Amino acid sequence: MDHNGTPLKIPFVSIPVTVTLRKLKMLSHLPEFSSEEDNGGGCDGGSGRGRWVGGTRETESFCLRVMLGILRESKKEQVIAIVGAGISGLLACKYCLSKGFDPIVFESESSIGGVWTKTIGSTTLQTPKPLYQFSDYPWPDTVTELFPDQQTVLEYIESYANHFDLVRHIQFNNKVLSLSYQDNGEYSSISGERNLWGEAFSSKGKWNVTVEDTRSLSTQVYKVDFVIVCLGRFSQVPNIPEFPPNKGPQALEGEVIHSMDYSKMDSAAAANFVKGKHVAIVGFQKSGMDIAMECSTVNGVEHPCSVVIRTLHWNVPDYFPWGFPMAKLYLNRFSELTVHKPGEGLLLYLMATIFSPLRWAFSKFVESHIRHKLKLSKHGMVPEHSFLNELSACLISTVPEGFYDRVEEGSIKLIKKAENFGFSKEGIVLDGQSEPIKSDLVILATGFKGIEKLKHIFESPKYQEFIAGSDDFAVPLYRECIHPRIPQLAIIGFSESVANLFTSEIRCRWLTELLDGKFELPSIKMMEKDIAEWDKYKKRYSKKYYRRSCIGALHIWHNDQLCKDMGWNPKRKRGFWAEWFEPYGPLDYSV
Numbered sequence: 047m048d049h050n051g052t053p054l055k056i057p058f059v060s061i062p063v064t065v066t067l068r069k070l071k072m073l074s075h076l077p078e079f080s081s082e083e084d085n086g087g088g089c090d091g092g093s094g095r096g097r098w099v100g101g102t103r104e105t106e107s108f109c110l111r112v113m114l115g116i117l118r119e120s121k122k123e124q125v126i127a128i129v130g131a132g133i134s135g136l137l138a139c140k141y142c143l144s145k146g147f148d149p150i151v152f153e154s155e156s157s158i159g160g161v162w163t164k165t166i167g168s169t170t171l172q173t174p175k176p177l178y179q180f181s182d183y184p185w186p187d188t189v190t191e192l193f194p195d196q197q198t199v200l201e202y203i204e205s206y207a208n209h210f211d212l213v214r215h216i217q218f219n220n221k222v223l224s225l226s227y228q229d230n231g232e233y234s235s236i237s238g239e240r241n242l243w244g245e246a247f248s249s250k251g252k253w254n255v256t257v258e259d260t261r262s263l264s265t266q267v268y269k270v271d272f273v274i275v276c277l278g279r280f281s282q283v284p285n286i287p288e289f290p291p292n293k294g295p296q297a298l299e300g301e302v303i304h305s306m307d308y309s310k311m312d313s314a315a316a317a318n319f320v321k322g323k324h325v326a327i328v329g330f331q332k333s334g335m336d337i338a339m340e341c342s343t344v345n346g347v348e349h350p351c352s353v354v355i356r357t358l359h360w361n362v363p364d365y366f367p368w369g370f371p372m373a374k375l376y377l378n379r380f381s382e383l384t385v386h387k388p389g390e391g392l393l394l395y396l397m398a399t400i401f402s403p404l405r406w407a408f409s410k411f412v413e414s415h416i417r418h419k420l421k422l423s424k425h426g427m428v429p430e431h432s433f434l435n436e437l438s439a440c441l442i443s444t445v446p447e448g449f450y451d452r453v454e455e456g457s458i459k460l461i462k463k464a465e466n467f468g469f470s471k472e473g474i475v476l477d478g479q480s481e482p483i484k485s486d487l488v489i490l491a492t493g494f495k496g497i498e499k500l501k502h503i504f505e506s507p508k509y510q511e512f513i514a515g516s517d518d519f520a521v522p523l524y525r526e527c528i529h530p531r532i533p534q535l536a537i538i539g540f541s542e543s544v545a546n547l548f549t550s551e552i553r554c555r556w557l558t559e560l561l562d563g564k565f566e567l568p569s570i571k572m573m574e575k576d577i578a579e580w581d582k583y584k585k586r587y588s589k590k591y592y593r594r595s596c597i598g599a600l601h602i603w604h605n606d607q608l609c610k611d612m613g614w615n616p617k618r619k620r621g622f623w624a625e626w627f628e629p630y631g632p633l634d635y636s637v
Contacts, residue, residue, distance in 0.1 A: 122145070122146045122147045122148070124147065124247050124271040124272060124561075125148075125150070125268075125269075125270040125271050125272075126142055126147050126148075126149040126150070126270060126271065126272045126273075126274065126561070127149070127150050127151075127152065127253070127255050127268060127270040127272070127273050127274070128142070128149050128150065128151040128152070128273075128274045128276060129152055129222045129225075129255075129273065129274070129275045129276055129277060129503070130151075130152070130153060130154075130160060130275070130276035130277050130278070130539075131151050131153035131155075131158045131159075131160070131216050131218075131276075132158070132159060132160020132161060132162075132276060132278055132539065133159075133160060133162075133203060133539065133546075133547055133550055134160075134276035134278065134538040134539030134550040134554070135151055135153070135158075135160070135274075135276035135538075135539075136158060136203070136206065136207050136212055137180075137538070137550050137551050137554040138274045138276055138538055138554045138557070138558075139151050139212050139215055139216075140210050140212055140554075141554045141555055141557070141558040142274075142558055142561070143210075143212075143215070144558065145558045145559075145561060145562045146562075147558075147561065148215070149215060149274075150215070150217065150268070150270070151212075151215050151216040151217065152216075152217050152220045152221070152222050152255070152257055153216050153217065153218050153219075153220060154219070154220065154221035154222070154260060155218065155219070156218050156219055157218070158203065158204065158207055158212075158213065158216065159200050159203050159204065160278055160281070161278060161280050161281050162196060162199055162200045162203060163200065164281065164306070164309050164310055165196045165309055166196065166308070166309050166316075166333065166336045166337065166340065167195075167196055167197070167312070167313045167316075168195070168196075168313075168336055168339065168340055168446075169195070169196045169332070169333075169336050170191075170193040170194065170195050170196070170444070171193045171194055171199060172193075172332060172442070172443055172444045173544065173545055173546075173547075174192050174193065174365055174373075175189070175191070175192055175193065175194060176631050176632075176633075177373075177377075177544070177545040177548070177631050177632065178199075178545060178546075178547050178548070179202075179547065179548070179632050179633075180206055180547070180548075180551060180632065181548065181551060181552075181632040181633060181635050181636040181637075182636055182637075183205075183206050183209060183210075184633065185202060186202075186205075189202070193444065217257075219259060219260045219261050220257050220258070220259060220260070221257065221258045221260050222255060222256070222257055222503065223256045223257065223258050223265065224255075224256045224503060224504070224505045225253055225254070225255055225256075225273060225275075225503055225504050225505065225535070226253070226254040226256070226504075226505040226506065227251055227252075227253055227254075227506065227509070227532075227533065227534070227535075228251060228252055228253070228254055228269075229250055229251030229252075229533075230250050230251065243528070243530070243533065243566075243567040243569075243570070243573075244566045244567060245563065245566055246272060246534065246560045246561045246563075246567075247271055247272060247534065247561070248533060248534060251533060251534065252269050252270060252271060252534075253269070253270050253271075253272070253273045253534060253535065254267050254268070254269055255267065255268045255269075255270055255273065271534065272534045272535065272536075272561065273534065273535045273536075274535075274536050274537075274538055274557070275500070275503065275535065275536070275537045275538070275540075276537075276538050276539050276550075277496075277499060277500060277503070277539070277540070278496070278539045278540065279494060279496030279540055279542070279595075280493075280494050280496065281306070281494060281499075282306075282494070282499050283494055283495040283496070283498050283499040284304040284305075284306050284490070284492070284493075284494055284495070285492045285493045285494050285495045286304065286490065286492065287328075287467075287490070287492060289468050289469070290468055293468030293469055293470075293475070294468070294469060295469055295488070296469075297468070297469040297470055297471060298469040298470070298471065298473065298485065298488065299471050299472070300323075300473075300485055300486040300487055300488065301486070301487050301488070302469070302487075302488045302490065303487075303488075303489055303490070304489070304490045304491075304492070305329070305333045305334070305337060305489055305490065305491040305492075306494070308337055308489055309333070316340060317340070317343075317344045319487075320340070320341045320344055320345065320487060321344050321345065322345065322349060323345070323349060323486040323487045324349055324352075324473070324484050324485050324486045324487070325341045325345070325349070325351045325352070325485070325486070325487045325488075325489065326351075326352040326353075326354060326473065326474050326483055326485040326487070326488045326489070327341070327351060327352070327353050327354065327488075327489045327491055328354045328356070328467070328474070328488065328489070328490050328491060328492055329353075329354075329355075329356070329490065329491030329492050329493070330353060330355040330356070330357070330358070330359060330361070330491075331359065331361075331441070331443050331491065331493070332443040332444070333491045334353060334489075334491030335353075335361070335443065335445060335446055335449055336446060337489055337491060338351050338353050338449070338452075338458050339446045339448075339449060339452065339458075342452045342457035342458050345457070346457050347455060347456045347457045350456055350457050350458060350459050351457065351458050351459070352459045352461055352474075352483050352485070353458060353459065353460050353461065354461045354464050354467060354474060354476070354483070355427075355460060355461060355462045355464065356464055356465045357429075357465070358427055358428070358429040358430070358462070359429060359436060359441060359443065360412075360413065360416055360429055360432075360433045360436045360442070361416075361420075361442070361443045361444065361445045362412075362416060362442060362443070362444055362445065363416065363419045363420055363444075363445050364419075364444075367411060367412045367414075367415035367416070368411070368414075368415050370411075371629070372412065373629035374627070374628075374629060375408045375411070375412065376408070376437060376544070376599055377544065377601070377602075377629040377630055377631075378602075378626065378627050378628055378629050378630065379602055379625060379626045379627075379630075380626045380627055381408070381599070382599065382600055382602055382603055383397050383398065383401055384398060384401040384402065384404050384405035384408070385398055385405060385583075385587065385599055385600060386398045386399075386583065386586065387583065387600060387603050388576065388579035388580045388582065388583045388600075388603075389576065389579050405434065408434075409432045409433045409434040410432075410433075412433045413432070413433045416433070420445065420450055421450065425450070425453060425460060426462055427460065427462065431589060434587060434599065435587065435588060435589050435591070436591075437544070437598055437599055438584070438587035438588040438591075438596065438598035438599055439584075439588040439589075439591030439596050439598065440542040440543065440544065440596035440598060441591060442544075461476070461483065464476040464477065465477070469488075470482045472484055472485070473485035473488075474488060496540065497513070497514045497521060498514070500513055500514070500521065500537070500540060501513045501514040509532055512529055512531050512532055513529070513532075520541075520581065520584060520595040520596075521537070521540060521541070521595050522574070522577045522581070523537060523540070523541060523577065523595075524567070524573040524574075524576055524577055525553070525556060525576075525604075525607065525608060525611070526540075526541035526549075526553065526580075526595070526597065526604070527553050527556065527557055528567065528573070530570045530573040530574050530577070531570060536557050538550055538553050538554055538557065540595060541595040541596065541597065542595060542596040542597070543596065543597045543598070543601045543604070544598070544599075544601055545601065545631070545632070547632070548631070548632040548635070549597070549601065549604075551632070551635075552605055552608055552635060553608065555608075555612070556608040556611060556612055559611070559612045560611075564612065564613065565611050565612065565613070580597075583600065584596065584598070587599065601630070602630050605630070605635070618630070618634040618635060619634060
């Protein structure tokens with residue numbers, strides 16, 4: 047205001063970098079700026095200014111942070127970059143803000159929600175709603191379904207982001223191309239047991255985050271103190287099976303797409319795309335079953351949809367085997383006593399051994415319900431492995447309502463145990479069969495190469511090797527968040543559990559307590575020992591699926607470790623009975 051009290055209109059000013067940035071650093075946590083010249087120009091909705099290096103603009107701040115009247119004070123100086131604005135990215139942003147940081151979130155798409163923005167419209171939650179919610183932002187009473195559909199889930203996520211004012215921290219249409227760690231040489235030759243960690247931040251190095259604006263195709267490099275990678279497993283890099291020469295998709299006269307491409311279509315476009323075609327789907331997990339249901343709805347028995355099943359699964363019709371809540375079999379402390387745990391002592395080892403018959407009985411109890419309700423024996427769909435193996439590998443999918451009714455009527459045909467296949471001019475050719483499955487359209491519901499996506503975001507071959515260099519390990523992360531040999535970086539949302547949303551939330555809370563200096567990490571040797579213990583558990587109970595980085599049936603044990611690190615009481619319920627026999631869920635960890 048002027049001396050008369052009249053509000054002043056302050057126009058945007060293009061502030062010379064050399065004059066202002068060092069002064070602004072006293073008020074904000076702007077990172078150090080490498081340019082010593084004023085490049086001119088203005089704001090383009092999130093672009094910064096700096097020097098051009100080899101066709102790339104190197105910038106270390108946002109124009110919004112140097113606009114007069116908008117600059118605000120932050121309690122923390124360190125700059126944190128978050129890659130992705132899916133559920134994990136939003137949670138990381140929210141909890142960083144709660145600790146006084148001002149994170150930068152890079153999202154390659156134009157909206158939040160991650161995988162939920164590219165999900166088939168008919169898809170519903172696989173996890174019951176009480177297990178899939180934010181601890182401090184429960185589902186509204188207006189959502190009464192136990193398994194809300196895709197649009198309802200997306201609206202819930204958007205409501206959460208708006209409630210906690212997260213969207214303004216997100217740079218949309220900004221794709222992170224690569225991460226490169228730059229240090230003073232101390233970390234460049236890691237050997238022995240040199241400790242990179244302890245505290246989260248270090249003055250010895252920073253990350254260069256190369257970002258592409260997907261609209262203008264310009265690239266910028268941001269220098270930050272810590273990176274939180276929230277890419278997830280199920281997007282972007284499709285898993286396409288390998289085929290013998292001349293037997294790949296190019297041999298088919300029709301069209302071959304991945305389920306990822308189908309999911310990008312709206313309902314009307316998808317229906318028109320499959321109408322009147324002989325559709326074959328390869329894969330029998332959630333996306334494969336959902337697409338088969340949509341195809342059978344459009345084409346009926348006139349053009350039945352063929353589902354090629356390479357591996358049989360214990361897909362569940364509901365979560366109440368014989369009317370008993372499955373959560374009371376697998377989501378309470380007592381159930382975890384039946385499982386050998388990473389880092390368990392002698393007493394817990396003996397108890398898991400003694401209770402092993404119960405572990406077997408729980409699994410057989412659930413299997414009998416699935417076999418009976420879905421008539422698996424009639425359809426020749428009984429898996430050879432146990433339900434516990436599936437649960438431990440986070441492979442449990444919910445069968446769409448009416449799926450086996452469609453099988454009975456003939457609008458869906460199940461083609462079982464075809465691990466290897468190829469293509470001919472007419473359709474899919476299975477190993478051992480001469481006649482092809484007639485196909486105008488083949489949809490590969492064969493999953494994603496999540497590890498490849500995560501691996502290749504790193505420029506350093508050394509870090510790529512750390513992420514995916516061994517066939518003997520899943521992605522080796524301490525507390526499923528931290529690679530012991532990659533400094534100042536965390537990975538959230540890559541490792542799975544029976545309730546992925548809340549698992550990401552408690553890991554974000556753990557991580558931000560680390561960032562806030564509430565505890566320190568142990569040595570590389572101790573972290574790698576803990577990772578090896580968890581890997582042993584995964585191999586024991588997940589069998590051939592163990593590389594899926596899943597904590598499976600030990601989500602309470604995992605949460606207990608995080609709680610102890612943070613100084614929380616891991617026992618979250620009142621009373622002996624509730625603590626040991628009632629299911630644990632997100633609301634038990636609300637603070």
